[in-house]
Amino acid sequence: MRRRALHCLVGCIAVLLPVCSSAAMDSLLRIGNGxxxxxxxxxxxxxxxxxxxxxxxxxxxxxxxxxGRVLPAAAQGWQIADGxxxxxxxxxxxxxxxxxxxxxxxxxxxxxxRAVDPATGSPFAQLLSPIAxxxxxxxxxxxxxxxxxxxxxxxxxxxxxxxxxxxxxSLLAHPVSFPVYGPALARYGRGFARPGRLVSNGAYQxxxxxxxxxxxxxxxxxxxxxxxxxxxRVQYLPTDDIASELQxxxxxxxxxxxxxxxxxxxxxxxxxxxxxxxxxYLGSYYYGFNVQQPPFAGRRDLRLALSxxxxxxxxxxxxxxxxxxxAYGWVPPGVADYxxxxxxWASWSRQxxxxxxxxxxxxxxxxxxxxxxIELRYNTHDDxxxxxxxxxxxWKQTLGVExxxxxxxxxxxxxxxxxxxxxxxxxxxxxxxYDDPSSFLDVLTARNGRNDMGWHDQTYDALIDSAAQQADxxxxxxxxxxxxxxxxxxxxxxxxxxxxxxxxxxxxxRGWHDNLxxxxxxxxxxxxxxxx
Amino acid sequence: xxxxxxxxxFAALPTLFVLLTLAFFMMRAAPGGPFDSERSLPPQIEAxxxxxxxxDAPLWRQYLNYVEAxxxxxxxxxxxxxxxxxxxxxxxxxxxxxxxxxCALLLALLVGGAIGVxxxxxxxxxxxxxxxxxxxxxxxxxxxxxxxLLILLFAIVLGCLPAGGWRHRDYADMVLPVVALAxxxxxxxxxxxxxxxxxxxxxPYLRTARAKGLPEHLLIFRHALRPALLPVISHLxxxxxxxxxxxxxxxxxxxxxxxxxxxxxxxLNRDYTLVLGVVLLYGALILAFNFVVDLLYGALxxxxxxx
Numbered sequence: 001m002r003r004r005a006l007h008c009l010v011g012c013i014a015v016l017l018p019v020c021s022s023a024a025m026d027s028l029l030r031i032g033n034g035x036x037x038x039x040x041x042x043x044x045x046x047x048x049x050x051x052x053x054x055x056x057x058x059x060x061x062x063x064x065x066x067x068g069r070v071l072p073a074a075a076q077g078w079q080i081a082d083g084x085x086x087x088x089x090x091x092x093x094x095x096x097x098x099x100x101x102x103x104x105x106x107x108x109x110x111x112x113x114r115a116v117d118p119a120t121g122s123p124f125a126q127l128l129s130p131i132a133x134x135x136x137x138x139x140x141x142x143x144x145x146x147x148x149x150x151x152x153x154x155x156x157x158x159x160x161x162x163x164x165x166x167x168x169x170s171l172l173a174h175p176v177s178f179p180v181y182g183p184a185l186a187r188y189g190r191g192f193a194r195p196g197r198l199v200s201n202g203a204y205q206x207x208x209x210x211x212x213x214x215x216x217x218x219x220x221x222x223x224x225x226x227x228x229x230x231x232x233r234v235q236y237l238p239t240d241d242i243a244s245e246l247q248x249x250x251x252x253x254x255x256x257x258x259x260x261x262x263x264x265x266x267x268x269x270x271x272x273x274x275x276x277x278x279x280x281y282l283g284s285y286y287y288g289f290n291v292q293q294p295p296f297a298g299r300r301d302l303r304l305a306l307s308x309x310x311x312x313x314x315x316x317x318x319x320x321x322x323x324x325x326x327a328y329g330w331v332p333p334g335v336a337d338y339x340x341x342x343x344x345w346a347s348w349s350r351q352x353x354x355x356x357x358x359x360x361x362x363x364x365x366x367x368x369x370x371x372x373x374i375e376l377r378y379n380t381h382d383d384x385x386x387x388x389x390x391x392x393x394x395w396k397q398t399l400g401v402e403x404x405x406x407x408x409x410x411x412x413x414x415x416x417x418x419x420x421x422x423x424x425x426x427x428x429x430x431x432x433x434y435d436d437p438s439s440f441l442d443v444l445t446a447r448n449g450r451n452d453m454g455w456h457d458q459t460y461d462a463l464i465d466s467a468a469q470q471a472d473x474x475x476x477x478x479x480x481x482x483x484x485x486x487x488x489x490x491x492x493x494x495x496x497x498x499x500x501x502x503x504x505x506x507x508x509x510r511g512w513h514d515n516l517x518x519x520x521x522x523x524x525x526x527x528x529x530x531x532x
Numbered sequence: 533x534x535x536x537x538x539x540x541x542f543a544a545l546p547t548l549f550v551l552l553t554l555a556f557f558m559m560r561a562a563p564g565g566p567f568d569s570e571r572s573l574p575p576q577i578e579a580x581x582x583x584x585x586x587x588d589a590p591l592w593r594q595y596l597n598y599v600e601a602x603x604x605x606x607x608x609x610x611x612x613x614x615x616x617x618x619x620x621x622x623x624x625x626x627x628x629x630x631x632x633x634x635c636a637l638l639l640a641l642l643v644g645g646a647i648g649v650x651x652x653x654x655x656x657x658x659x660x661x662x663x664x665x666x667x668x669x670x671x672x673x674x675x676x677x678x679x680x681l682l683i684l685l686f687a688i689v690l691g692c693l694p695a696g697g698w699r700h701r702d703y704a705d706m707v708l709p710v711v712a713l714a715x716x717x718x719x720x721x722x723x724x725x726x727x728x729x730x731x732x733x734x735x736p737y738l739r740t741a742r743a744k745g746l747p748e749h750l751l752i753f754r755h756a757l758r759p760a761l762l763p764v765i766s767h768l769x770x771x772x773x774x775x776x777x778x779x780x781x782x783x784x785x786x787x788x789x790x791x792x793x794x795x796x797x798x799x800l801n802r803d804y805t806l807v808l809g810v811v812l813l814y815g816a817l818i819l820a821f822n823f824v825v826d827l828l829y830g831a832l833x834x835x836x837x838x839x
Contacts, residue, residue, distance in 0.1 A: 036797070039614030046571065118576040121584065123569070125577055140576040191615035211613060211624060212789030213698040237697060237787065240797075244696055244785045247680065251687040251695035411564025411802055418568070429570065449572030 026232040027527045029509065032239040032249065034258040036212050040193040042175040043115045046123035048431075049258075053236050054175035056217055056522045057200040061089050061108060061157070061172040063521070066513030068336055068435050070169045074108070074179075074201065074224075075157075084164030084471045091155040096222035097181055098205040105151035107179035107201075112159075113144045114185075115176045124176035127433060130165040164471040166337075167436035174433065203229045203523035212238055217522075230526040249504050255527075256512075256520075257504040262383055265321035268504070275504050279514030280334050282432035283499030284327060284440065287376070287391070290423045291492045292454035295372065302364045302372070303491040306425075308357035309398040310391055311350060316497055319386050323502055327495035329488050331440045334516050338437045338477050341484040354398050361399045368400040377406045378427035379413040387496070388427065417452040428452065431499070435516060437480045438467070444487050455492035540826070544819040548812065552602070555811040556595055559804050566611040566802040585611060598808070607812075608805035612798060618809040621794060626813070628698065629783075629790035633776035635710045637768075640717035645764075647718070648725025649752060652760075655730050663722065670719025679712040679785040696787040709786045713779055717771060721764055728760040735759075758832050765832065769825035773817040 037050035042058050045051060055063075063073035072078075075089040095103040115122045116137045128134045132148035148160035161168060171177060181199035184192040192198060198206045203225065204217035215236040219229050237254060239245035242261045246268075248254045260268055260276070268276055289296040289303050296303055312326035328346035331338065345353060366372045376392060378384040385407060392403035408416065417426050430450075432439035442448055445464055446456040460483050467479035487493075501518040508528040512520065567573060567581055582588045586597060601608055607618035651663040686708060687695035693707050732738065733756050741751055780792040791810055798806035 036613075038612055041614055044614050046569065118574075118580045121573075121577050121581040123571055123573060123577075126574060138574055138576060188615075190609075194615060210698070210789060211616070211621060212793055213787075239787065241784050241787070243680070244683075244787060247683045247688065248695045248697065248787070251683070251691070253695055253697060409564075410800065411568050412562070413564075414568040414570070415564040418572070449574070450570070 027230070028233045028235065029231045029522055029525060029527060030235045030237060030253065030255045031522075032245045032254045032257040032259075033215075033236040034238070035240045036238040037215065037236075040198060040206065040209065040215070041190075042178040042193075043111070043120050043122045043124075043180070044190075044193075045175065049236075049238070051175055052520075053215055053217070054178065055519065056202055056204040056234060057198070057206060058175060058178035058202040059223075060174065060177050061091075062169045063173045064170065064435075064515075064517060064519050066515050066524070068516055070173065073173065074103070075172075078169070082160075084166070085161045087159045087161070087168065088152070089157040089159070091157065092224050093155070095201065095224055097199045097201055098220045098222055099181075099199050100222050101181075101199075102154070103179065103201050104154040105157040106154075107181070108157055108177075109147075109149050109151050110182060111179040112149045112177055113147050114180055116147060117144045122176060124174065124433070127171055127174055127176055130161045130163065130168055130171070132160045132162045134162075163469050165468075166473050166476065167434055167438070170434045170436070203521070204234060214238070225523070229523045231522055234522045246504075249506075252506075255506045255509050260323075260502050260504060262321055262323060265323050265502075272504055275507065277503045277505055277512065277514050278323060278500050279518075280325065280332070280516060281499040281501040281518050282332055282335070282435065282439070282516050283429060284330065284332055284495060285324070285387075285427075285429045285497050285499060286327070287494040287496060288417075288423075288426050288428045288453040289492055289494075290420050290426070290452075290454060292420055293424070295374065296424065299364060300490055301360045302366075303494075305357045305360035305364065305399065306395060306401070307491055307494045308345060308353045308360070309395055309401075310494065310496065311394060312496060315387060315390060319390055320497060323500055324497035325500065327498045329495060330444070330484050330493070331437045332432070332498045332516075335432075335437050335440075336435050337473055339481055341481055341488055343488050357398060361401075366399070366401075371400045371402050373402045373404075374424045375404045375406055375422075376425045376427075377408060377413060377416065377423055379410040380407045384427050391496075420452065420454050423452070425494075426452070428493075429499075432517070437477070437484070438464075441480055441483055441487075444492070453492040455487075455490070457486065457490065460486050537823075537827075540823050544816075544823070547819060548815050551815040552599070552808065552812055553595075555808055556598065556804075557591075559799075559802070559807055560591060562802070564802060566804065568802075585609070598805075602812070607809040610798075610803055610806050612801045612803035612806060618805045621806060622791065622809055622813060625789060625791040625794050628788060629792065630776050632706060632709055632713060632782075632788070632790065633772070635706060636713035636717065636775050637772055639710060639714040640721055643714070644718040644721030645725060647722035648729060649757075651722065651726040652729035652733065653748070653752070655726075660726075664726065667719040667722045670715050671723070673715075675712055675716065675779065675781045676785065678715055679708070679782055682708045682712055683785075696785070698788050705788075709782050709788055712782050712786075713775060717775070720767065720771075724764050724767055725760060728763045729756055732756040732760040761832060762829065765825050765828050769821040770818060773814065773821045776817060 033052055034049045035047060037045065037053055038047055039045045039050055040053060040057065042054050045054060059073050061073060061075040062070050065071050074091060074095060076092045078087050078089045080087055091105055097103050112128060114120050116125050116128050116134045118138055118140050125138045133142055133146045136142035137144055137147055150158050152158050179201055184197055184199050188197050195206050195209050200206065203220060203223045205220045207218045208214065208216040217234045219226060219232050223229065239258055242259045245254065245257050246261060249257050291297055316322065316324045316326050328342040329340050331340045333340045345356065376388055378388050388405050392405060395401035395403055417423055430440060430443055441464055443450050444455060445451065445461050463479050463483035467476045470476040470479060501514060505512045510526040510528060511524050567578055586594060598608065610616045610618050610621055613621060647663050647667065651660045654660055683695045686693040694705055698705055738751060738756055741755060780796045783790045783793040794806060795810045798810065
């Protein structure tokens with residue numbers, strides 16, 4: 001009897017040993033990823049958390065390096081012709097989908113067509129607007145077959161742009177332009193981006209997605225650069241509660257955090273030292289004026305007075321605990337081949353700014369006895385509330401402005417902003433999609449749906465349009481800088497701060513490089529030791 | 533009893549229907565829609581999305597379509613989670629919330645019941661004061677304070693339990709959330725049971741039994757506990773439904789994929805169908821547990837069966 005039991009035990013160990021040892025060999029990276037991704041369909045996703053996963057699962061013709069350069073990815077290179085309008089991409093040899101089937105140029109064309117097709121409902125369809133006929137297709141005025149992207153051969157792809165677009169290669173690193181695996185899409189429709197169905201072409205493939213629990217990826221053996229991929233498994237963990245994410249980081253359950261709590265920044269700097277990565281990020285936090293309604297319609301001096309009265313350094317230092325950079329212009333600093341514009345008063349002393357703010361305020365007919373009464377709206381969030389309270393206090397103290405703070409649930413807030421009926425001053429932010437000033441400057445054009453300020457300036461729009469036609473990068477940059485100066489001078493918004501990316505990264509994670517777009521590919525990372 | 537059960541069942545259906553109708557129109561009355569975001573969509577794309585989710589039809593038509601689908605067992609597609617049906621999401625979240633809820637309920641009944649009985653045996657004693665003050669603390673301190681403290685102690689300082697997540701599906705993941713969920717219920721049950729047990733022990737028939745020399749444990753467990761459990765049972769109906777449909781705070785803090793989290797995220801993202809699906813489930817569970825409470829009432833107090 002005893003001998004039988006012993007045999008059983010030895011048998012069990014013999015069966016389990018390979019399983020255990022292979023599990024122990026696997027390296028596992030655990031990433032805190034913020035809110036749950038809404039989709040893993042590259043053409044339908046919109047959130048940062050979904051895009052993070054998409055960059056591991058799929059791959060475009062190009063990719064973004066840590067220093068912001070655009071590198072060849074699925075394409076091994078490209079030629080530009082016709083004054084910057086015609087791109088011909090040469091794909092790498094032996095590209096494969098994660099199921100082993102060949103990946104061809106027509107798969108990339110299918111991805112681009114799907115992205116601009118209005119029936120797809122892609123939130124990023126407008127990113128592909130530079131491709132000839134893309135706008136007409138998105139607007140429902142032309143069939144998708146009219147998109148100026150063609151597969152010349154299984155390994156050659158040509159795209160014709162409507163105008164020279166120097167940043168076009170960087171758009172092809174965005175998941176919206178990733179190829180789609182037609183058979184899975186045809187078979188499962190909208191539900192194709194799920195475990196067991198999703199066929200991808202990136203360094204990793206999807207093995208598990210438990211909604212609100214985890215998304216797990218495993219390296220894709222058919223990926224062209226699998227030999228240079230170091231981590232076997234990646235887990236993306238939804239962490240909508242930043243405080244809980246920090247606890248899990250402390251408990252060694254997460255290797256990379258998506259954020260850190262603002263109020264704990266000083267303590268975290270001391271506690272974690274080099275593990276805390278804070279770097280400039282392509283995002284702007286600002287207050288918009290509704291310039292189509294009183295009291296701000298046609299009153300540039302009043303808008304400027306309110307802007308001058310804000311002490312941005314104090315907000316960044318005391319409210320943001322140093323996790324931001326004071327902002328004076330519209331385009332964040334650090335954008336490639338561009339000089340971000342600031343107004344002259346950005347360098348003034350606090351005393352001079354306040355004095356000028358008072359003069360302008362009085363010139364607009366307001367005083368301590370006849371104060372300006374305004375409403376400041378923001379979406380419900382502790383950080384927004386703190387900033388709004390401080391700014392209202394600055395306005396009150398400096399000018400005597402009576403500010404009513406109104407917080408609204410996010411969807412209500414967005415709907416009100418969009419309607420522009422009752423908004424006066426509102427909180428807003430913008431995160432750039434690609435490293436080019438147009439990613440920010442386009443928002444202020446009259447035709448842009450996110451211009452919630454209602455600021456329409458024909459000269460500004462003309463400058464943006466001229467820049468879009470300009471093939472010479474330096475002339476283009478000069479036109480865009482002029483446009484930004486014009487917007488900053490007219491002040492339909494109050495820039496408050498530039499965002500920074502802020503992650504905690506465990507020392508065992510190697511190869512992490514902070515960058516302006518805060519884009520990190522798991523294939524570029526290494527782990528010092530495997531985790532279970 | 534069967535007639536009673538059938539009567540309650542038929543009474544529950546119109547209640548659920550009214551609940552569904554109210555929830556449908558209240559969700560639609562809320563400003564903002566599922567496709568509002570910081571990034572605006574081109575009109576044609578927004579129109580395509582509205583058409584895909586049948587939001588372009590008149591509201592009354594959408595309502596009728598939804599009711600018809602629900603009657604056929606289809607809760608519709610989720611707006612928030614691309615490619616998922618609401619029934620799939622509920623099927624994924626409900627077992628998690630159920631597992632936590634059942635464990636928390638059992639823990640609360642065991643510990644809360646024991647504390648209540650201990651305190652009621654010697655009202656006014658040092659032990660009674662100590663236990664009731666602890667219970668008061670348990671009722672007063674909210675989950676969002678208790679949960680991080682538990683994480684700090686057991687996950688970070690002692691390092692013996694996970695700080696959060698539901699990755700391994702092992703029992704260790706459940707311990708801290710179950711304790712955090714159960715603590716307020718333990719306190720509440722202890723206070724309820726103590727009060728009602730003291731009242732029951734003062735009843736003339738129990739004084740007589742005590743005078744006749746019936747041992748204390750028989751007095752309590754055989755005679756006093758049954759009537760004393762009635763207020764606890766009343767509390768347990770909605771409390772059980774609440775525990776089993778998930779606690780938003782606990783699920784959020786521990787990163788647990790339960791129904792409570794779905795519900796809040798869905799409401800904030802205007803995921804109409806997911807909100808309605810969870811409301812329907814929540815309503816059905818409350819009605820079901822209230823029905824069970826009524827049956828238990830009858831079992832514990834025969835006088836109530838006649839009314």
